[in-house]
Amino acid sequence: xxxxxxxxxxxxxxxxxxxxxxxxxxxxxxxxxxxxxxxxxxxxxxxxxxxxxxxxxxxxxxxxxxxxxxxxxxxxxxxxxxxxxxxxxxxxxxxxxxxxxxxxxxxxxxxxxxxxxxxxxxxxxxxxxxxxxxxxxxxxxxxxxxxxxxxxxxxxxxxxxxxxxxxxxxxxxxxxxxxxxxxxxxxxxxxxxxxxxxxxxxxxxxxxxxxxxxxxxxxxxxxxxxxxxx
Amino acid sequence: xxxxxxxxxxxxxxxxxxxxxxxxxxxxxxxxxxxxxxxxxxxxxxxxxxxxxxxxxxxxxxxxxxxxxxxxxxxxxxxxxxxxxxxxxxxxxxxxxxxxxxxxxxxxxxxxxxxxxxxxxxxxxxxxxxxxxxxxxxxxxxxxxxxxxxxxxxxxxxxxxxxxxxxxxxxxxxxxxxxxxxxxxxxxxxxxxxxxxxxxxxxxxxxxxxxxxxxxxxxxxxxxxxxxxxxxxxxxxxxxxxxxxxxxxxxxxxxxxxxxxxxxxxxxxxxxxxxxx
Amino acid sequence: xxxxxxxxxxxxxxxxxxxxxxxxxxxxxxxxxxxxxxxxxxxxxxxxxxxxxxxxxxxxxxxxxxxxxxxxxxxxxxxxxxxxxxxxxxxxxxxxxxxxxxxxxxxxxxxxxxxxxxxxxxxxxxxxxxxxxxxxxxxxxxxxxxxxxxxxxxxxxxxxxxxxxxxxxxxxxxxxxxxxxxxxxxxxxxxxxxxxxxxxxxxxxxxxxxxxxxxxxxxxxxxxxxxxxxxxxxxxxxxxxxxxxxxxxxxxxxxxxxxxxxxxxxxxxxxxxxxxxxxxxxxxxxxxxxxxxxxxxxxxxxxxxxxxxxxxxxxxxxxxxxxxxxxxxxxxxxxxxxxxx
Numbered sequence: 001x002x003x004x005x006x007x008x009x010x011x012x013x014x015x016x017x018x019x020x021x022x023x024x025x026x027x028x029x030x031x032x033x034x035x036x037x038x039x040x041x042x043x044x045x046x047x048x049x050x051x052x053x054x055x056x057x058x059x060x061x062x063x064x065x066x067x068x069x070x071x072x073x074x075x076x077x078x079x080x081x082x083x084x085x086x087x088x089x090x091x092x093x094x095x096x097x098x099x100x101x102x103x104x105x106x107x108x109x110x111x112x113x114x115x116x117x118x119x120x121x122x123x124x125x126x127x128x129x130x131x132x133x134x135x136x137x138x139x140x141x142x143x144x145x146x147x148x149x150x151x152x153x154x155x156x157x158x159x160x161x162x163x164x165x166x167x168x169x170x171x172x173x174x175x176x177x178x179x180x181x182x183x184x185x186x187x188x189x190x191x192x193x194x195x196x197x198x199x200x201x202x203x204x205x206x207x208x209x210x211x212x213x214x215x216x217x218x219x220x221x222x223x224x225x226x227x228x229x230x
Numbered sequence: 231x232x233x234x235x236x237x238x239x240x241x242x243x244x245x246x247x248x249x250x251x252x253x254x255x256x257x258x259x260x261x262x263x264x265x266x267x268x269x270x271x272x273x274x275x276x277x278x279x280x281x282x283x284x285x286x287x288x289x290x291x292x293x294x295x296x297x298x299x300x301x302x303x304x305x306x307x308x309x310x311x312x313x314x315x316x317x318x319x320x321x322x323x324x325x326x327x328x329x330x331x332x333x334x335x336x337x338x339x340x341x342x343x344x345x346x347x348x349x350x351x352x353x354x355x356x357x358x359x360x361x362x363x364x365x366x367x368x369x370x371x372x373x374x375x376x377x378x379x380x381x382x383x384x385x386x387x388x389x390x391x392x393x394x395x396x397x398x399x400x401x402x403x404x405x406x407x408x409x410x411x412x413x414x415x416x417x418x419x420x421x422x423x424x425x426x427x428x429x430x431x432x433x434x435x436x437x438x439x440x441x442x443x444x445x446x447x448x449x450x451x452x453x454x455x456x457x458x459x460x461x462x463x464x465x466x467x468x469x470x471x472x473x474x475x476x477x478x479x480x481x482x483x484x485x486x487x488x489x490x491x492x493x494x495x496x497x498x499x500x501x502x503x504x505x506x507x
Numbered sequence: 508x509x510x511x512x513x514x515x516x517x518x519x520x521x522x523x524x525x526x527x528x529x530x531x532x533x534x535x536x537x538x539x540x541x542x543x544x545x546x547x548x549x550x551x552x553x554x555x556x557x558x559x560x561x562x563x564x565x566x567x568x569x570x571x572x573x574x575x576x577x578x579x580x581x582x583x584x585x586x587x588x589x590x591x592x593x594x595x596x597x598x599x600x601x602x603x604x605x606x607x608x609x610x611x612x613x614x615x616x617x618x619x620x621x622x623x624x625x626x627x628x629x630x631x632x633x634x635x636x637x638x639x640x641x642x643x644x645x646x647x648x649x650x651x652x653x654x655x656x657x658x659x660x661x662x663x664x665x666x667x668x669x670x671x672x673x674x675x676x677x678x679x680x681x682x683x684x685x686x687x688x689x690x691x692x693x694x695x696x697x698x699x700x701x702x703x704x705x706x707x708x709x710x711x712x713x714x715x716x717x718x719x720x721x722x723x724x725x726x727x728x729x730x731x732x733x734x735x736x737x738x739x740x741x742x743x744x745x746x747x748x749x750x751x752x753x754x755x756x757x758x759x760x761x762x763x764x765x766x767x768x769x770x771x772x773x774x775x776x777x778x779x780x781x782x783x784x785x786x787x788x789x790x791x792x793x794x795x796x797x798x799x800x801x802x803x804x805x806x807x808x809x810x811x812x813x814x815x816x817x818x819x820x821x822x823x824x825x826x827x828x829x830x831x832x833x834x835x836x837x838x839x840x841x842x843x844x845x846x847x848x
Binding site: 030031032033034035037038039086087088092093095097098100101104179180181182184197198199200221 | 407408430
Binding site: 127129132133136140154 | 562585592594608654
């Protein structure tokens with residue numbers, strides 16, 4: 001109880017006093033995760049839709065492949081991305097190492113399978129009568145596809161939330177690619193890793209509570225969206 | 231509502247992208263070790279460096295091995311490490327442009343207050359033998375860092391083989407501060423650099439569970455050097471900025487600053503740059 | 508009034524992997540007419556409707572629609588024909604957005620709100636109360652009405668309805684019927700409706716077709732007598748009814764073949780005939796008396812051993828015999844009247 005109580009007190013102190021290090025970590029997390037979720041949604045929803053909506057030879061195998069990518073270990077991704085964006089690597093001259101976009105690249109790779117797979121599931125679960133209904137109301141092929149995405153929006157939204165949660169709780173790749181540089185690439189998770197490693201459990205728990213708050217807010221936003229008349 | 235959410239997302243995403251480009255000040259990227267970072271010296275020096283030169287120093291704190299790798303891969307402009315043997319190898323193989331030692335402190339053997347193996351006040355060799363004989367838990371960095379390599383040489387100097395598989399020998403593979411933390415949890419002995427130890431002491435309000443039991447003095451000297459990465463190998467290295475940093479570190483003003491860095495009234499580092507080299 | 512042909516179906520065939528197949532050699536539907544299709548589940552009603560709605564490509568055969576023979580994928584068709592399915596299905600959006608979908612897809616934005624509200628009122632759904640309701644906040648009947656509204660709002664040339672009032676509450680059922688009548692009257696929409704309920708259908712349809720086992724089995728007033736048929740000793744074949752009574756017919760092509768008995772071949776008596784040439788004299792109870800529009804005749808639905816028989820009698824006979832629901836009567840017909848397809 002000591003650690004946790006201490007942590008909660010410290011968390012309140014840090015947040016209410018506007019502690020710059022804490023808020024810098026929060027801001028960095030926001031920047032990185034916004035970048036990675038935006039990119040992965042743009043890159044992932046179309047293929048996810050195709051995978052769930054159309055039938056083509058090899059579809060099952062492709063789906064199984066994407067599902068195995070769901071279990072990509074973060075440190076492996078971190079290693080792979082480092083090899084890519086290090087100055088010695090093929091994308092070295094992009095200068096992504098130790099930057100926020102660099103971390104976003106790693107996170108995007110990590111969460112892309114989530115977006116693709118869950119979108120595919122959402123779309124494939126569309127009632128067959130949906131297609132008949134929009135067709136008989138006059139929709140052309142393209143409109144049918146677009147309407148199908150809209151119709152599965154709750155499933156896609158769930159995919160996005162799931163992907164976002166994975167992104168903000170990620171440590172391994174963020175540490176490797178970002179370098180945990182104070183004020184610049186120190187996210188909430190890498191800061192927690194640092195502080196707990198130093199034995200400062202109070203600070204670690206404080207940041208952990210902030211992360212939980214994050215998760216609650218994200219969930220609250222989802223509930224709000226659900227209730228909104230659409 | 232959707233619109234608000236998307237706008238927020240896009241705002242932060244663009245904000246994040248902006249960070250990829252350089253800031254107003256020129257940026258110098260450095261790889262250093264966890265022990266250096268753990269002492270807080272860099273936080274202390276970086277503001278002064280910026281006001282003196284207008285250069286913003288950014289550093290990643292990793293194990294020595296990784297720091298050297300980053301130097302080899304041209305991912306950083308300058309290194310600040312403390313493993314002379316590895317550094318000399320680094321220079322010999324042409325990865326570095328210039329290397330200058332600039333400060334030092336010592337390694338100390340720390341352990342629980344009750345000192346089960348009774349090494350307090352012993353010489354380093356005696357202490358190592360006692361620990362091995364007693365089978366007291368010893369936590370090692372186990373990460374090929376400067377500290378780790380020094381520790382291994384201590385076993386050998388005491389005429390022992392590196393414990394390796396012994397049940398009382400724990401290899402953490404982590405940074406100095408983490409390793410101290412683990413040693414504390416296990417009530418174990420470990421070799422630490424004084425800088426990280428004093429920081430640890432301060433974090434525990436001057437009353438830490440682990441205390442210095444053996445102070446080897448000059449036999450356990452821990453020398454820090456700054457190395458500029460070789461621009462002939464790494465085209466993108468900010469040679470000018472790196473050299474300015476090196477010269478700034480070696481300047482008498484900065485050397486005085488380093489000496490003046492204290493935690494709990496203890497000086498952590500002794501500057502030893504040799505001017506005019 | 509000149510009857511223009513809107514649909515012409517020739518040798519239409521469609522099979523499913525389950526073994527069921529639809530086979531319609533010939534069918535014509537006139538513009539602005541109202542066609543009813545009766546038949547049990549699995550008789551092919553829904554399949555036929557889907558083919559008429561151009562939602563599915565038939566395995567073989569040709570469909571002529573609105574002036575030309577249509578190839579599969581012809582873009583104009585689906586915009587003129589719309590189908591309302593049996594189970595109410597709405598898109599995951601508000602009622603308003605459901606109804607307006609067809610208009611938006613056609614890019615018809617002019618007076619969108621007005622048209623949507625009109626369509627809603629047509630099916631008895633108040634725009635003020637219901638526009639913002641979401642797809643799951645409706646009763647089954649309300650949902651089906653909204654689904655109908657979304658089809659009416661686009662002013663279709665052809666309105667196809669698959670069991671539109673099955674399992675729907677009375678009020679909704681009534682409103683749906685009123686809406687159909689209204690569009691027929693105002694826009695001369697061609698309507699094809701399938702139903703289990705012949706009474707309801709009689710009121711709303713000009714002509715009724717019966718379907719059985721993927722085929723058109725006579726007009727709506729024919730009786731279908733399913734097999735199995737068992738050979739009797741005197742060369743005739745017998746089908747046993749649930750209450751033990753027997754129907755006798757000539758030899759069927761297959762044991763399980765369905766026999767068709769036209770309602771005009773049935774005679775009704777209130778007293779058991781003693782010596783009569785007809786081999787079928789069955790005891791039954793009158794269930795319904797249905798007037799036929801513009802005709803001297805009436806359709807009598809008599810239950811014989813629980814099986815409904817449709818019999819055609821004159822109004823005069825109804826009065827003379829004092830026929831009322833619940834009255835016990837005798838159903839009489841010849842064995843040769845049971846015809847085979």
